[in-house]
Amino acid sequence: MFRAASLAVSTIAMFAALPDPVAPDPNSPRPMDAVDSVFIEDLTWMEIRDAMKGGVDTVIVATGGIEQNGPYIVTGKHNYVLKGTTEAVARKLGKTLVAPIVPFVPEGDIDPPTIHMKYPGTISLSEDTFQRLLTDIVASFKTHGFKRIILLGDSGGNQAGMKAVAEKLNAAWQGSPRVVFVPEYYNNGLAAWIKQQGIEQQSEGLHDDFAMSAQLLAVDPRTIRMQQRIKAGNFRINGVDLAPAEKTIAWGRKIIEHRAEQTVQAIKKHEK
Secondary structure: HHHHHHHHHHHHHHHHOOOOOOOOOOOOOOOOOOOOOOOOHOHHHHHHHHHOOOOOOOEEEEEEEEEOOOOOOOOOOOHHHHHHHHHHHHHHHHOEOOOOOOOOOOOOOOOOOOOHHHOOOOOEHHHHHHHHHHHHHHHHHHHHHOEOOOOOOOOOHHHHHHHHHHHHHHHHOOOOEEEEEOOHHOOOOOOHHHHHOOOOOOOOOOOOOHHHHHHHHHHHHHHHHHHHHHEEEEEEOOOOEEEOHHHHHHHHHHHHHHHHHHHHHHHHOOOO
């Protein structure tokens, strides 16, 4: 009887000592080295906590989209491009993490459908829903203690909503944390810069161009259907050959670097 009671007490004590899987001790030590990533979704909560203790105080909230992009490029093109550009921006800024890319944005009226919603696969939000979504995301990072929250949009339809959210939250929070909307990320003069580099394009009337294809190729060749286009004999866009792929990938990295540098300079300008 005594032995049974002792065993029961030991069992209760063992389970009482186990951490709550839903509410672990916020001060629990990290049991291993952290990985080198700026993407919040690729980090553990302990890695994020310790990065912030080490001085990380900025987070990038970027919006992409799911829309028609012509016959060659996947519907999530903006989200893939942002994987490349946001990492480059974060590493240039330093002490910065990147939130999961927001893939759902206004793409046109849902019913009756307008703009991109006329094409299968597109997902659209109303402007009100988009702004509410952004507001909750940004507020979450405020709660976690980030001091600067940067809003970037890779698509034209995202800009007005992001600007409105930044203005509203800055007024409500009186700049603590600072919400920085950076229109220069999107309004970047990229087409003119590409032309200055000696790349001449002739529009094919597609929602696609050399800069977009090159960035995507640098991030993931599958997003522009490289193998299928090579097989079909049309691995080109707007009269510009995309082969050899290695050369276009190099261009994609150069474009991403150019956009990142422009964006970092714009962020610094907005904070003066």
